[in-house]
Amino acid sequence: MRFQLSDDQRALRTGMRELLARRFDREALRAAVGRPGLDRALWRELGAAGFFALRLPEAEGGVGLGLPEAVLVFEEAGRVLLPGPLIATHLAAGTVPGAAEGETVVAAADGGGLLEWRDAADVVLGETEGPGGTEGPGEAEGPGPGEAVALRSVDPLTPLHRVRARGAPDPVAVLLTAAEQLGTATRACELAVEHARTREQFGRPIGAFQAVQHLCADLLARVETARAALYAAAVTSAPADIAAARLLADEAAVRGARDCLQVHGGMGFTWEADVHLLLKRAWVRARRAGGGADAEELLARELLSGAGR
Amino acid sequence: MDLSDTPSDAEFRARLREWLGKVLPTLPPPPPPDDWPGRRAHDLGWQRTLYDAGYADVHWAASPAVRMIFLEETERAGAPYVGANFVGLLHAGPTIAAEGTAAQRERWLPPILRGEEVWCQGFSEPGAGSDLASLRTRAWRDGDDYVVSGSKIWTSHAEVADWCELLVRTDPAAPRHRGITWLALRMDAPGVTVRPLRTLAGSAEFAEVFLDDVRVPVAHRVGEENDGWRVTMVTLSFERGTAFVGEVVACRRVLGELAREARRNGRWDDPALRRRLGLLDAEFRALWRLTQWNVSAAAAGGVPGPGGSVFKLRYSHARQELYDAAAEVLGDDALDLDRPWVLDRLSSLSYTIAAGTSQIQRTIVAERILGLPRGR
Ligand SMILES: Cc1cc2nc3c(=O)[nH]c(=O)nc-3n(C[C@H](O)[C@H](O)[C@H](O)COP(=O)(O)OP(=O)(O)OC[C@H]3O[C@@H](n4cnc5c(N)ncnc54)[C@H](O)[C@@H]3O)c2cc1C
Numbered sequence: 001m002r003f004q005l006s007d008d009q010r011a012l013r014t015g016m017r018e019l020l021a022r023r024f025d026r027e028a029l030r031a032a033v034g035r036p037g038l039d040r041a042l043w044r045e046l047g048a049a050g051f052f053a054l055r056l057p058e059a060e061g062g063v064g065l066g067l068p069e070a071v072l073v074f075e076e077a078g079r080v081l082l083p084g085p086l087i088a089t090h091l092a093a094g095t096v097p098g099a100a101e102g103e104t105v106v107a108a109a110d111g112g113g114l115l116e117w118r119d120a121a122d123v124v125l126g127e128t129e130g131p132g133g134t135e136g137p138g139e140a141e142g143p144g145p146g147e148a149v150a151l152r153s154v155d156p157l158t159p160l161h162r163v164r165a166r167g168a169p170d171p172v173a174v175l176l177t178a179a180e181q182l183g184t185a186t187r188a189c190e191l192a193v194e195h196a197r198t199r200e201q202f203g204r205p206i207g208a209f210q211a212v213q214h215l216c217a218d219l220l221a222r223v224e225t226a227r228a229a230l231y232a233a234a235v236t237s238a239p240a241d242i243a244a245a246r247l248l249a250d251e252a253a254v255r256g257a258r259d260c261l262q263v264h265g266g267m268g269f270t271w272e273a274d275v276h277l278l279l280k281r282a283w284v285r286a287r288r289a290g291g292g293a294d295a296e297e298l299l300a301r302e303l304l305s306g307a308g309r
Numbered sequence: 310m311d312l313s314d315t316p317s318d319a320e321f322r323a324r325l326r327e328w329l330g331k332v333l334p335t336l337p338p339p340p341p342p343d344d345w346p347g348r349r350a351h352d353l354g355w356q357r358t359l360y361d362a363g364y365a366d367v368h369w370a371a372s373p374a375v376r377m378i379f380l381e382e383t384e385r386a387g388a389p390y391v392g393a394n395f396v397g398l399l400h401a402g403p404t405i406a407a408e409g410t411a412a413q414r415e416r417w418l419p420p421i422l423r424g425e426e427v428w429c430q431g432f433s434e435p436g437a438g439s440d441l442a443s444l445r446t447r448a449w450r451d452g453d454d455y456v457v458s459g460s461k462i463w464t465s466h467a468e469v470a471d472w473c474e475l476l477v478r479t480d481p482a483a484p485r486h487r488g489i490t491w492l493a494l495r496m497d498a499p500g501v502t503v504r505p506l507r508t509l510a511g512s513a514e515f516a517e518v519f520l521d522d523v524r525v526p527v528a529h530r531v532g533e534e535n536d537g538w539r540v541t542m543v544t545l546s547f548e549r550g551t552a553f554v555g556e557v558v559a560c561r562r563v564l565g566e567l568a569r570e571a572r573r574n575g576r577w578d579d580p581a582l583r584r585r586l587g588l589l590d591a592e593f594r595a596l597w598r599l600t601q602w603n604v605s606a607a608a609a610g611g612v613p614g615p616g617g618s619v620f621k622l623r624y625s626h627a628r629q630e631l632y633d634a635a636a637e638v639l640g641d642d643a644l645d646l647d648r649p650w651v652l653d654r655l656s657s658l659s660y661t662i663a664a665g666t667s668q669i670q671r672t673i674v675a676e677r678i679l680g681l682p683r684g685r
Contacts, residue, residue, distance in 0.1 A: 001318065001374050002311045003598075003605040009310070068310050193679050208682040210668075213675030220674055221619045228602045229595035235312050244591035296587030297580075303568035303590055304577075 003232070005072075012069055016076040019049055024080050026274070033156050033277070038084050038105060038120040047102020051077075051086075052093045060094055067172070071179040071234040078183025078253075081274075081281055083157040085117040087176045088125065096123050109165030110173055112290040118148055118161045126165055155280035169289030175242045177285050178230050178249035184285075185226060185252035188260040188278050189219040195264055206263075215259045222252040240302045243295035250292055253282035312601065314378070322378045328362055329386040339389065342652070343512055349427060349469040352392035356424030365422040368398050369406060373604040377554050384555035385562075393466050397421040397428035399552055401474045401493075404544045408491075408532045417472070417493065429470035431461040431494065431518060432541070438463075439669050441476075442485045442538065446520060448477035448492070454524040455479070455492065457500075460517060463663075467503045467516035470496050474544065475525075480535050489537035491544075493529040500524075510655035511646075545665075553624055554600055560631055561593045563650070571638045585634055592627045596620065618678070622670045625660035632657045 005013070023042055032039070046052065054070050056062020070090070077086055088108035089099050098104030107121035118124055148161035193216050196207030206212045226248035233241035257279035261268035268275045286292065314322060336355070340347030359365045367379045391398055402421045405413055420426040437444040446459025457477055464473070473494040480488030494501070500523035505513035532540040568586055571577040599620055632654035636643035643651060661667045675681045 001314060001601060001605060002609070003601045004609055005310060193681065196681055205682050207675070208684045210672060210684045213679075213681050213684055214668070214671040216679055216681060217622070217671035217674035220679060221622050224619045225592075225595045225599050225623050228598035229591070231310055232312060232594075232598040232601070235310050240590075241594065243587075244594040247588060247591040248595045293584060295591070296584035299587035299590040299594075300568065300583040303565050303586060304572060306565055 003235075009069060009072055012065075013072045013076060016049075016051075016073045017079075019045075020076055020080045020082065024082055029081055029274070029277070032083060036156060036159070038117070040105075043084065043089075043105060044102040046086075047100065052090050052102055053100035054090070054093075056094045056100055062093065062100065066234075067175065067237055068231065068234040070172075070176060071230060074176045074179035075183040075186070075230075078180030079187045081157065081184065081187075081277055085121060086180075087173050088116075088121075090176065091170060091173060092123070092125065096125075098122075108173075109163050110289045111165055111167055111169035112288055113162060113164065114284075114287060115148055115161040115163045115165070116158050116284070119150075119159060126167065153284070155277075155284045157277065158281065158284050160284070169294075171237070171239055171242050174246050174289055174295075175230075175233055175237070177288050178226075178233070178242070178245045181249035181253035181282060181285050182223065182226050182230050184278050184282050185219075185223045185249065185256040188253070188256035188275075189216070189223050191275065191278075192216050192219055192260040192263040199265075212263060215263055219256050219259050222248075222256055226252040240299055243298045246295045247292050247299075250282075250286045254279070254286055257282050315374070318374050318378060321375055322382060325364070325379065325382050326386070328364075329382060329388060332358060332362070333386055333388055336389070345469050345513070349393050352389065352394055353424040353427070355389040355392075356394050356398075356422070360423050365424075369403060373608045377600070377604050380554035381558055384558040390555070393427045393469055394421070394424070396430045396466070396470075396474065397426065397472075400430060400544055401428040401472070404474070404491075404540060405493075405531055407543055408540050412528075413493075413531060426471040427466060427469055428472045428474060429464050429467045429496070431464055431467075431473040431475040433463045434460060435462050439666055441541075442489070444476055444478060444489065446475075446477050447481070448479050448490060448525070450479075450527070451524075453527050455490075455527060455530070457492070457494070457520045457523045457525055460519045462517050463506075463515045464503075464518050465515045467496070467518050468505055468513065472496060473518070476537055476541060479537075483535060486538045488535050489541070490534050491531045491537040491540040492525050493531060494520075494523065494525055498523050498525070508656075509658065510652055514656075553620065556628070557593060557597050557600060557624065560628060561590070561597070563631060563635070563653075564590055564593065567635055567638050567650075574638070574640075576638055576640070582634075582637060585637070589627070589631055589634055592623075593631075596624055596627060599623075618670045618673045621664070622667055622674065625667060628660050629657045 023045060050063040051073060053062040054065050054073060055067070056064070058064035074086070085105065085107040089106040091108070092106040093100035096104055096106050099106050104122045105120060106123045106125060107115060107117045108125040109115045110126070115124070148163045150161050153160040196212050196216055197205055199206050207216070226245070229248045230245040233245035257275060261275045261279065264273055264275055267273050337351070340351055356365065364379065368376055398421060402418060405417050409417070421428070432441060434444050434446060446457065446461065448455040448457045455477070473496055475492045475494040477490050477492055478488050479490040482488070500521040502519040502521070504517045504519070506515055506517055508514045564586060568577070571582060576582055603620065632650060635650040636654060639648060639650065642648045645651060672684065676683055
């Protein structure tokens with residue numbers, strides 16, 4: 001057992017971090033908030049860097065890496081709140097022409113009730129899947145199969161449509177979502193610590209106050225626990241490990257962003273601070289694939305079967 | 310990233326598993342929780358069995374991965390815990406191995422390994438818990454002896470211990486952390502009085518220890534005089550490490566038992582309960598992975614990660630939530646001390662206190678790992 005990043009994996013992460021620092025820094029993030037829409041040039045650059053073709057075999061023109069590497073680069077994307085249907089396009093590499101290169105933008109319904117980036121995408125997958133047949137009473141007013149109704153998305157950087165997607169979510173999509181959540185959680189922890197070190201009240205940095213220290217400690221504890229679960233799930237790709245990683249990463253991102261907001265005080269409640277962007281994106285991802293309930297039920301069933309123990 | 314055993318680790322695991330399969334059915338049943346002499350004999354007997362089979366020093370000598378496999382496999386097979394040997398094997402022993410003289414290692418380590426002597430930990434005092442450096446038990450030099458007076462509290466297993474790793478103040482004038490010394494105290498020395506304390510679980514798990522002009526040979530000092538704080542930090546670093554590995558495995562086993570009990574008594578039909586158990590399973594899976602991550606980091610010899618304190622913080626709360634969930638599965642039976650898990654629920658309440666409270670762990674994480682300014 002050597003459950004640590006390899007040198008190659010570290011290098012990959014550093015490379016991705018540098019690319020994003022160059023092409024999607026804080027200014028770019030704020031510019032995107034003011035001018036929503038997909039940056040096609042950036043999309044192509046990601047394609048050229050192998051972001052979408054990362055797991056495609058070399059024989060098919062891909063990079064030929066595995067899930068652990070994909071998790072690392074999606075974590076970096078989550079760290080800077082990179083917008084766009086990144087996972088759907090990544091999963092479509094090799095099947096939808098142009099997806100691997102970043103020429104084609106692919107969105108996909110994922111088994112939940114929401115579809116991200118429908119209008120910006122060239123191709124939308126999965127939307128009309130499943131039987132349109134029997135509808136329960138409460139569902140009658142929802143969109144029918146194939147129908148998508150725009151809603152006013154809480155996240156300024158993720159346009160959303162209501163859909164009635166059918167079919168089970170792709171476990172890899174769930175895993176990569178967890179990776180994005182972990183990145184966002186890490187960022188929330190960094191932002192909170194940075195602010196706690198510099199903001200002064202009562203003549204000292206607020207980070208010297210224990211109440212603030214303890215918020216920050218809990219932020220880190222959630223991040224590190226989620227990280228261990230996520231990386232292990234990337235190695236085993238076992239459904240139960242993926243479910244666990246998802247639950248821990250959702251918690252780390254959502255609770256982390258809230259605590260980060262708290263550490264920022266009044267400033268945290270403003271549009272100008274980035275904190276709300278972290279929280280809103282974390283909320284969106286936490287609803288993907290129908291939310292965490294399925295993961296909890298899967299693990300509960302696993303308990304009864306006694307598998308993997 | 311690799312989660313599989315190396316060939317030599319896999320070989321160790323297989324050999325251990327086979328041995329456990331043979332030896333465990335021959336062990337006597339564990340004594341009732343309140344039979345302390347019986348528990349001592351049982352725990353020492355298990356240590357002797359390990360010794361005879363060549364596994365006694367697995368906590369000290371072997372690689373972290375091997376240590377972890379040992380804890381995982383023994384727990385999975387339902388082998389006894391270290392129990393009364395906890396301090397000797399995981400605390401005092403490693404400290405003496407690292408800081409003791411050759412003569413001290415020769416005197417104290419073999420009996421720990423052979424399961425002949427039990428150690429306890431005399432750090433906390435009525436006025437010095439979280440603030441350990443404020444301890445006041447005094448020791449004066451008198452010829453070849455120290456003369457010790459004061460009292461210790463919350464000393465686990467004191468009643469059945471032969472030795473105590475004792476922290477005393479040897480220089481009251483020095484700054485708090487400087488004037489402390491680490492001594493090995495014989496529990497049967499004249500002037501040592503042990504008064505058992507009853508825990509909220511009803512048992513006498515720990516005790517108060519009164520020290521009235523007790524003579525401790527200078528030869529029983531580990532490390533230099535007034536250098537005990539540094540030695541203590543060595544001791545405490547062993548306390549975190551892999552100490553909880555077996556327990557995480559045990560918690561996952563308990564979760565499975567809870568699920569089966571819930572199905573038996575009908576509570577399983579409640580989706581809220583199922584989801585609560587599922588979420589707990591996610592938590593313990595993650596804690597298990599975190600342990601593997603920390604152990605690998607330690608083996609790689611890199612900068613120690615946020616490991617120990619992060620783990621302790623999360624684990625102690627998760628364990629309490631586990632037994633709260635058990636209470637939900639049990640319903641009214643959760644108020645019956647004769648039902649399984651009820652005593653465990655009570656004893657889990659100590660996890661956020663013992664070995665450094667959660668508040669102290671958070672402060673450690675904030676100041677030493679995140680680098681936030683020191684608080685007041
Ligand atoms: C089951 C059990 C077994 C034990 N076994 C042993 C043993 O074998 N040997 C031994 O030496 N000790 C042992 N202990 C003692 C244990 O280490 C102490 O209880 C623990 O360190 C807390 O100290 P205290 O009890 O004095 O509480 P206090 O330090 O008085 O703390 C009381 C409360 O105040 C909080 N607090 C204190 N200081 C701070 C601070 N700076 N910031 C924020 N909050 C603070 C604490 O978190 C806690 O909530 C054991 C304890 C238990 C429960």
